[in-house]
Structure formats: C-alpha cells, structure tokens
Amino acid sequence: MSGQPSTVPEFPEWPQFGDEERTGLIRALEQGQWWRIGGSEVDSFEAEFGAYHGTPHALAVTNGTHALEVALEVLGAGPGTEVIVPAFTFISSSLAAQRLGAVAVPVDVDLDTYCIDPAAVEAAITPRTKVIMPVHMAGQFADMDALDKLAADAGVALLQDAAHAHGAQWQGKRAGALGSVAAFSFQNGKLMTAGEGGAVLFPDEELRERGFLVHSCGRPRTDRDYLHSTTGSNYRMGEFTAAVLRAQLARLDDQIAVREQRWPLLASLLAEIPGVVPQGRDERGDRNPHYMAMFRVPGLDVARRREVVDTLIARGVPAFVAFRAIYRCDGFWKAGAPDESVEAIAARCPNTELIHSDCIWLHHRTLLGTEQQMHDIAAVLADILHG
Template structure:
C-alpha cells in the first residue's frame, strides 16, 4: 500500500478509496414495498398481516416470545417504562453517554433520570456505579448496549433482582449482537430497538420492543394501539395509549432487511476484530474493549480512544477532520454527557412530578466527560461492512496522519 506524505486534507490522495452507501437494498425491497402500495392496504392493524409477520420474525430472531412494533425507538422506550409500572417521581438509572432519548423518555413518564458513569474500557454502564446509585425511589435500570457492545448483563441482572428493579435494555445500536450466546434485548425484562435511518436494521424510522413476559407484552401492545385490548371492540380503550403503530410498508421493508441482518452482523464483527488487531499497533490509538463476556459485537459504531500526545499534539477535532478527509466515515461523537444538555441544566422538564430538589448542575461522571471532551473517535457502521482491505486502509489513514504530523519540520538557517 502506497505510503504518501501529503494528507488528503491538504490536497493529497485519499488513503480510503471505497465509498460506503447506506441503507443497502435491492429490487426485492422495492418490489415488496410496491406490492403493498398497489394493494392499497397500507394501514395497521386493519389492512393486512405484514406487521404481525415482522414482529413474529424479529421476536424469533431475538429469541423472545413477543414483539411489539411502534413508530420509533424513543417511543419503544416509553412503552417499556410505562408497562414496567414506573410511577411519577420514581428514579430510573441511565448512562450519560448515549442518545438523549434514553433519558428524555424517563422525563416523559414523569420519572427522574439518575446518571451513572460508564466503564472506561467499554463506555457501557459501570455496574459498580449502578449499585451505589440505587435509592428507595429507584424502580428501573436502562443499560445501553452502546455502539453494539454488550453491557455486563450478568452483573446488571444480579443487581436488579436483588433490588427488585426492572431492566429495560436499550438495544437501539445492538441488532444481532450477542451476550453469552443470547441476543441483546432478550436478557432483561424488555428490550428496545430503533429502526431509524442510521441503524443496522432500518426502515427510515420505526422501533420495536421484545419480551418474554406476557403481561408486559399485552400492556405494551395496548399502549401502542390507543389503549385497546385484544378481544374487545375497536372503540373500547382500557389504557392511556396513543396511536404508535407502524405501516405495512415499513413492516415489509423491515422483513426484507432482516433477511440480511445476520450476514451483515457477522461481517461487522469480523471486521471489528481485524481492525482491533491493526489499530492496537498504532501508538496513541486504543480500541475499546469488547468486554470479557461479550460474544458478538455488531459495531453500530467502531470506537477508539485518541491520544494527541502520540500525534504531535494534534487536537482530536483536527485529527478527525483529517481522518474524514482520508475517506473514513467518522466523528468525535457526543460533545458532552447528557446531564450537561440544556434540557437538564435548565430543568426544562415540563413534568409535574420531578421534585424541585432534582439538580443536575453538580452531576459529574468523569469517564463520560473524558470520552466526550478528549478521547472518543467513532467510525460509522456502514463503513464496517467494507472489505478486509478497507480495514487496512482505515489503519493506514491513521498511520499516514501520524507520519505527517510528527515528522520533523524544515531546518531554518
């Protein structure tokens, strides 16, 4: 592989020549959606069984008995929280290094998000910090399988069972990933997934919850369907739900995409393992740990830690700008932990049950803050569907930047 000395950022040739389109589809996807359009039966639940067919297929894929689709992954978390019986003023433990919905949905059900720091090696919830955060008001834990990496579910489930807490797995990044041979989302009381456009399984928007608990399933199905209950009249409403149903078109598209998910997940996992081998050899680059008990990573994000001291003091922002210019789809990720968002700092909760004493101004999760401020670099999931040669090119792009920024400057005389 050519080792050029001019960065693409400065007009040189890119180290990575491949482009990585997303979403991936073919004519079978187009035809499946077209058939629904031509049928004129677009709605749900009175216009066909495509939604139910996808729910059954996804539940089977995850190894659960039940699944309930809904409009997005934020609503899926809200359905799970409501079905798990949280009450106004209850506390729910969440990580600070995740998308806002993990915490904002807790506010939407009039509960208090309690931020617990992440493990420095995995960026997932630190079980030791969970235990220390439990109070008499704690009712649930939402572990986020961040980037598609399994949380330490044995430790989390042990803590939850000893403290009579519900566990809602936020698996929005984790389609197809596994922990000790079990699909993520199938281990806690409920698993929540997103089908938003960047996700490893997508229909543009959409979400789903999976569970083995029949009572939770029936409640989530009711809440998703305007509070209706199976076996009753259309205009009988038993619970305070809304219309959160997806369409037949989304369902058939998801069914088509699901056929590819296993193969794509295996490829992402294989590429991630290989990229780990390559990047651990580069001074200043530390891939995140895969976790001691994690079986399969689906790499919705490939994350490594960046140390500027090994790159001539080049800031992380400038490093990522140069890496992107070399053709690697990448980002620095979240600018700060969730509790530093204006929503929490200004207490713009619009909830009647959040105690006045709740104050996020003094919350400190040092590991999450360091990840946001200094360390984390993300490579996006569609790039992880590239070839082995592409992974080599990613590594060469990093080495190329390092060579240029630490080479001696010209002698002045």
C-alpha cells in the first residue's frame, strides 16, 4: 500500500534496568550472605510481591516452571491424579504436572480471550481430577467466577498459572486475593524479570509453609540437624535475583499504565485491517498488564504465518508465532499424557486448533512505544498482508 512505512522506529529495549537494579545488586553483595537462609533480599521480595498481589503468603522460587511444580505438589497432584490444563499455553503448564507423575488433561480455550473454556473444564472433570489450572493468557484473566464455582462444586483445587499476569486484576482483585494458589514467572521476557525466577502466592500460611518445605529439600527453615520432613527439591531463589526483582516490581505499575493506554489504540487499528482479529477482553478483568499483543489472522496457514512473522521482524516489529497446541508437541506424550490420540484431543479442542495455527503475538515492549508507533505497526502489518 502506498504511504506505508517501510519499517517501525526502534521500540524500547527489554529488559529495562537502571540504578535501582544496580543498587539492589550491590546491597545483596555487601550483606555477606548470598542465599535466602542468611540474607534478607528474598524475604523482602516475598513480602513486597505478596502485598502487591493481595496476600502475605508469597514464596519465591527458581523459575516459573518450578513455581507450578511446587504449587502442584502442595495441592496433592501426583501419580493417580489428573490436572486439567488449557490446550493453548506454553508447555510448562502441562509439564509441571507430568513431572510429578500426574496426567495432564488438555481442554479447549475461548476463541475470543484464548483463556481456558469453563464448559470444557466441566466436561473434563473426573473422580481423578485434583487441580484445575487456568492460564491468564497474555494478562487476560480466565473466567475466575465460573472456574471458582466449578472447583468448589467438584471439590478440587484451582491453581492460577499467572506467568503473564503480574499486576492483573479480576473485578478489582489481584491474583493473590482470589482465594486460590497462583504461580508467576520472571523469565527474561516476562513483565518483570531477573532473567529467571518464579513465585507462588498462597491463600494461607499453612499452605505457604508446606511450599517452603517442598522448595527447600523438605527442610524446615530453622533446622540444624538435617531433619528433612517431606519430599521436595532445591527450588530456592538466590539473593541477587531477588534484589533485581525488587527493583523490577517498583517500576511495574508505570509500565502497565502505558501498555493499558496503548493496547486499545493498537487493537482498534488492527481490527481495521481486513482479516485481522485482535485478542478480546473480558471486562471483568479490569486491569490487564498485556504480556503480549495478540491477534489472529483466520485462514492464515502455518507457512504463511511464518512469512508474516519473519517480515514483521525484518521491518522492526518484534513478532512471534503463537504457542503450539500442547498435544501437538512430542514432549507432551513422553509421560503423563491422557489415553487419547492427538486427533481425538484436537477434535474436542477446535478453538485451539485455530488459534495455534493462525495467531501472532508481538512482544510487550511494543506497547511501551509511542502512539505513532501503534499506527506504524498496523500500517506495516496491513502492507504485509494486503500490500
């Protein structure tokens, strides 16, 4: 199309850092104790991150996948149990359950929000179901009202995979205030990061203490006699990671505010492009931190989508293909898979089949750009699809 920009000016870099992170690292260095049992950074980060999300019961761990594993172990997932997960998600959601010996049961997602479909969850509940694991996709809360009721009626636990949902709100409440366990990731691309890291938010101190034992090789905090009281592993976060995350948390609100301003503009511009459908929003999710700017191009095949993504990148827009359906990954079938074929699962996950084939996402740093850059993104995409 004539008049379309050839490239988009450079977006803000990610990760972002400054003197706050430097100060934190020096503070952690000079305290003389570099692991959580002697230092203060992890304890302080847990208190701050928990308070920010509505609970005093936070546990910092090594990464987001381990956060899910710790949470699932505390909730009783293991051999002989099933964990219901969305079919459209990063594979850690299922692998965490499978690593514990549980069966991961994929169910379909909503075609508008890309979050787990409560009706599909209800159909998948069996006497073996131990945990329902919604993923708050790209910062959009799953339907927590419906999922809470389903979990309560079935007598099973609800575990929020909140790896994309730092600072998100559901009807004014953040993940830690919703009465269920929530797990977060601080991997390099996440909304706040120290390269790696994770956290689990618990609704009460009893569960949190069980999590502490699991994350520290089953060893109580004050133990001096190697009295390992339960199973577990070493999932402890280090002091340097926590120091960086404390600084990252302090800048999160301002970044969310910018992304919440930019996404409605970008979404409206994308929706004007023939054939482009932006991710929808459940307005009960009244604060969305926008981990990704996601949209579908229905009818786009996998090869053409790769061409579109590669061209977006070449023209200055950091773009990615969407997650592959977990049941279409070889690793899903290595352990803890349901007794079904790929095609049988695909047949009951029609929305996942569409989204994982024709969805594209843009890095959240695009939404830290200027209003003009939102126009430029849309113009470049329109040119690629229809120029």
